Amino acid sequence: MMTRATLDRKLSQLLDEILILDSMVETATQEAIRALKQHDLEAARRIYRDDALINARRFELEKDCMITIATQQPIMATDLRLVASILEVVAELERMGDYAKGIARICLRIGNQPHIKPLIDIPRMGEIAVDMLHRAVGAFVARDAELARQIPKDDDQVDALYDQVYRELVMIMFKDPSTVDQANLLMWAAHNLERMADRVTNICERTIYVVTGEMQEIDISDDEIKPNNA
Amino acid sequence: MNKFIIEDLSIRYSDGAESLKNVSMQIPANAITVIFGPAGGGKSTLLRVLNRLNDLADVVHVSGKVQILDKNGNALDILHPQTDVTALRRRVSMVFARPIVLPMSIRENLTYGLKTAGERNKERLEEAVERSLKQAALWDEVKDRLDTPAAALSGGQQQRLCLARSLAMEPEVILLDEPTSGLDPISTNKVEASLQELKQNYTIVMAPHSVQQAARIADQAAFFLQGELIEYAPGRVIFLTPQDKRTEDYIEGRFG
Numbered sequence: 303m304m305t306r307a308t309l310d311r312k313l314s315q316l317l318d319e320i321l322i323l324d325s326m327v328e329t330a331t332q333e334a335i336r337a338l339k340q341h342d343l344e345a346a347r348r349i350y351r352d353d354a355l356i357n358a359r360r361f362e363l364e365k366d367c368m369i370t371i372a373t374q375q376p377i378m379a380t381d382l383r384l385v386a387s388i389l390e391v392v393a394e395l396e397r398m399g400d401y402a403k404g405i406a407r408i409c410l411r412i413g414n415q416p417h418i419k420p421l422i423d424i425p426r427m428g429e430i431a432v433d434m435l436h437r438a439v440g441a442f443v444a445r446d447a448e449l450a451r452q453i454p455k456d457d458d459q460v461d462a463l464y465d466q467v468y469r470e471l472v473m474i475m476f477k478d479p480s481t482v483d484q485a486n487l488l489m490w491a492a493h494n495l496e497r498m499a500d501r502v503t504n505i506c507e508r509t510i511y512v513v514t515g516e517m518q519e520i521d522i523s524d525d526e527i528k529p530n531n532a
Numbered sequence: 533m534n535k536f537i538i539e540d541l542s543i544r545y546s547d548g549a550e551s552l553k554n555v556s557m558q559i560p561a562n563a564i565t566v567i568f569g570p571a572g573g574g575k576s577t578l579l580r581v582l583n584r585l586n587d588l589a590d591v592v593h594v595s596g597k598v599q600i601l602d603k604n605g606n607a608l609d610i611l612h613p614q615t616d617v618t619a620l621r622r623r624v625s626m627v628f629a630r631p632i633v634l635p636m637s638i639r640e641n642l643t644y645g646l647k648t649a650g651e652r653n654k655e656r657l658e659e660a661v662e663r664s665l666k667q668a669a670l671w672d673e674v675k676d677r678l679d680t681p682a683a684a685l686s687g688g689q690q691q692r693l694c695l696a697r698s699l700a701m702e703p704e705v706i707l708l709d710e711p712t713s714g715l716d717p718i719s720t721n722k723v724e725a726s727l728q729e730l731k732q733n734y735t736i737v738m739a740p741h742s743v744q745q746a747a748r749i750a751d752q753a754a755f756f757l758q759g760e761l762i763e764y765a766p767g768r769v770i771f772l773t774p775q776d777k778r779t780e781d782y783i784e785g786r787f788g
Contacts, residue, residue: 306784306785306786309785375744376784377744377747378743378747378771378772378780378783378784379771379772379773379774379780379783379784380780380784381784382772383772383773515772515773
């Protein structure tokens with residue numbers, strides 16, 4: 303029989319580690335957007351470089367999970383679902399870190415060129431996505447399925463903003479083809495944030511799985527896919 | 533198809549301890565059904581009901597109905613006073629936690645039951661020895677020393693010999709009460725592997741020696757707590773997504 307106390311301690315350590323990894327990702331995202339907005343190339347270089355820390359932390363956490371599996375054998379029910387889901391969540395967080403790094407790279411590529419448009423919607427997307435992430439990881443750690451079900455609804459706002467940014471950038475390119483380079487880069491930044499919010503939904507799905515044992519995709523929006531010129 | 537149908541079974545021992553309370557369940561044929569839970573929960577009592585070994589225990593109260601079905605679906609009322617217990621035990625055989633080998637050769641251990649039941653044909657006896665040893669995954673280890681004393685076998689081999697001895701009689705059901713509790717992981721593995729083979733042709737009901745073993749081999753798993761059947765579901769369901777909090781607490785090692 304395993305010693306329950308050791309396993310419980312290990313599991314809460316893993317969850318603490320997730321909170322740390324999450325705050326690194328949140329900070330990287332916020333900082334990357336700020337750097338983009340303010341042409342802070344130094345900050346962008348730092349975020350770009352520090353993504354390696356997020357990756358290293360993810361591997362560390364993954365290794366910790368494997369050691370917990372090997373030594374404490376959480377092989378049943380909620381214990382098993384939790385550890386398996388932690389592995390999944392750390393992978394999601396690491397990918398989100400890559401998105402932040404991507405935005406930092408975009409910032410560096412734009413350099414000191416003046417922006418072709420004021421950056422309002424993209425930072426707004428970032429705020430919502432980071433807020434969703436923060437709540438989603440909180441729900442995961444607290445194993446709060448109810449909260450986890452609510453969070454993905456906010457993805458609609460992110461998607462709407464993305465559409466808006468997209469249209470706006472297309473118009474700008476249309477009017478002045480010399481903006482194509484930067485418009486394309488900004489489109490990627492917005493796209494990264496849109497993907498980030500999608501990945502938050504995956505974390506919410508994991509939370510529901512840990513709590514209920516049900517593996518299901520959360521249907522966020524019922525919007526149909528329309529042709530672009532509609 | 534079901535092998536056993538248990539309806540509202542209650543058993544109380546003379547010391548007042550109620551060992552089973554209103555248990556109803558159906559045990560499928562050609563599958564491994566695992567009965568698990570903390571000590572004193574009624575696992576052994578239930579196994580012993582299935583071949584009436586409880587007749588020998590200090591039971592003061594039995595109510596409910598337990599039936600065994602044959603291939604054609606004909607039911608026999610196990611608890612009925614007129615039921616031929618010897619015939620029942622030929623159909624429903626038991627392997628205990630501690631291997632009990634008879635003080636004879638390996639071969640004689642296997643033919644003893646058949647000879648007692650009147651089998652004299654040498655060829656058929658030889659055939660039963662080889663078949664049962666192969667089914668119990670012991671043949672390769674002992675085929676060259678069938679006439680040596682069974683007591684010289686290792687613990688794991690002795691347990692498989694007991695399994696083979698049950699199989700020699702070609703029962704329909706094998707009951708196993710913690711059959712690997714004294715065995716090392718390799719012997720445990722062999723016993724579990726042979727059970728997986730045997731379920732093609734036999735109904736297996738087992739009290740495992742650990743939750744982990746229950747999870748490894750159960751087609752169906754029943755969780756018993758203080759005489760009550762708390763949860764009964766396919767193994768792949770109960771060990772990953774148990775529905776009852778008590779089942780979950782037990783399998784995650786919170787008590788027991």
